[in-house]
Amino acid sequence: MDQALYGKGGFYRRGERPAAHFRTSVHASQRYAAAFAALLAEVDAALGHPARLDLVDMGAGCGRLLADILAAAPPHLAARLAPVAVEVAPRPPGVPEPIEWRTEPPAAITGLVIANEWLDNVPLDVVELTPDGPRTVLVDPAAGSERPGGRPDPADRAWLAEWWPLREPGDRAEVGRRRDEMWAGILGRLRRGLAIAVDYGHDRTARPPHGTLTGYRDGHGVPPVPDGSCDITAHVALDSCAAAGTRAGATATLRTTQRAALRALGLSGARPPIELAHRDPRAYVRELCAAGEDAELIDPAGLGGFGWLVQAVDVPLPRDLAALRPE
Known part of the structure; x- marks a missing residue:
């Protein structure tokens, strides 16, 4: 998986962009970025309006999310932003000049980190329970x-016992230990501020018995053959990532859904009143378009089904999100 995505000639290393292969919230609507701009303003206030405010996008793709947040942020905030796109692919043309492009996150971050559909592409091993015990699944990359291969190493077996115990022969688990380490690495770099991971996920109480590993190419699901021709992804054990983030220094945690989070931030999907069409037709059309975009972003059977893991370091959780109960 590592080689297929990030090795020489790998899917992301050669500059493939997610929007060409699957629908993302970033490309569904600029209102998604506007919601993050509102959260950024809350983080800025909690930090006391520092002279430099970091904004880091992990797995930035084409840089669209950062560009849209910059456009949505008020001028007094945008002037102090230090936006950083973290991405293994080369910087594409058209990325706004203020955005720094790099392959590793900054060593110290004060501000907001966004990991939008990043953790699901952190490579992992698959383990299957066989009559002879758990075995790492080996795959022909062509x-x-x-x-079946050898037994998982002790660290992976410990992770499985705590987070994804296998019960019946044929059951499979996707070992999220490396994802925990990557997320903990982000929290370890966050001096003060907020980190948000957005991904399809699952909990220990309801792990999928045969896993979620799949491939995407040109808008279609395909077998996850690790030959570099397709995106390979697996849902994220967000509960184990949350625990790793807490061990790394998070002082507050919220887990919820994208639907709940965006609704709390004002994206309701409600149609404007029909009276507005008679009073101000153009405003009615604008609000109707916004309602349609909101509806897609919060659809519980689609983008709204993403999990949100929100962790803070030495700042309070944003007011609108703190009122939510985890879903």
């Missing part, structure tokens, strides 16, 4: 054929 044909995609599989066979």
Whole structure:
């Protein structure tokens, strides 16, 4: 998976962009970025309006999310922003000049970190319970054929016992230990501020018995053959990532859904009153378009089903989100 995504000639290393292969919240509507701009303003206030405010996008793709947040932020805030796109692919043309492009996050961050559909592409191993015990699944990178390999190493077995215990022969688990480490690395760099991971996820109480590993190419789901021709992704054990973030220094945590989070931030999907069409037709059309975009972003069967992991370091959780109960 590592080689197929990030090795020489790998899917992301050669500059493939997610929007060409699957629908993302970033490309569904600029209102998604506007919601993050509102959160950024709250973080800025909690930090006391510092002279420099970091804004880091992990797995930035084409840089669209950062560009849209910059456009949505008020001038007094945008002037103090230090936006950083973290991405293994080369900087594409058209990225606004203020955005720094790099392959590693800054060593010290004060502000907001966004990991939008990043953790699901952090490579992992798959383990299957066989009659002879758990075995790491080996895969032919050309044909995609599989066979059982050796026993998982002790660290992976410990992770499985705590977060994804296998119960019946044929059950599979996707070992999220490396994802925990990557997320903890982000929290370890966050001196003060907020980190938000947005991804499809699951909990220990309801892990999918056969896993979620899949591939995407040109808008279609395909077998996850690790030959570099497709995106390979697996849902995220956000509960284990949250625990890793707490160990790394998070002082407050919220887990919820994108639907709940964006609704709390004012994206309701409600149609404007029909009276507005008679009073101000152009305003009615604008609000109707916004309602349609909101509805897609908060659809519980679609983008609204993403999980949000929100962790703070030495600042309070944003007011609108802090009122939510985890879903």
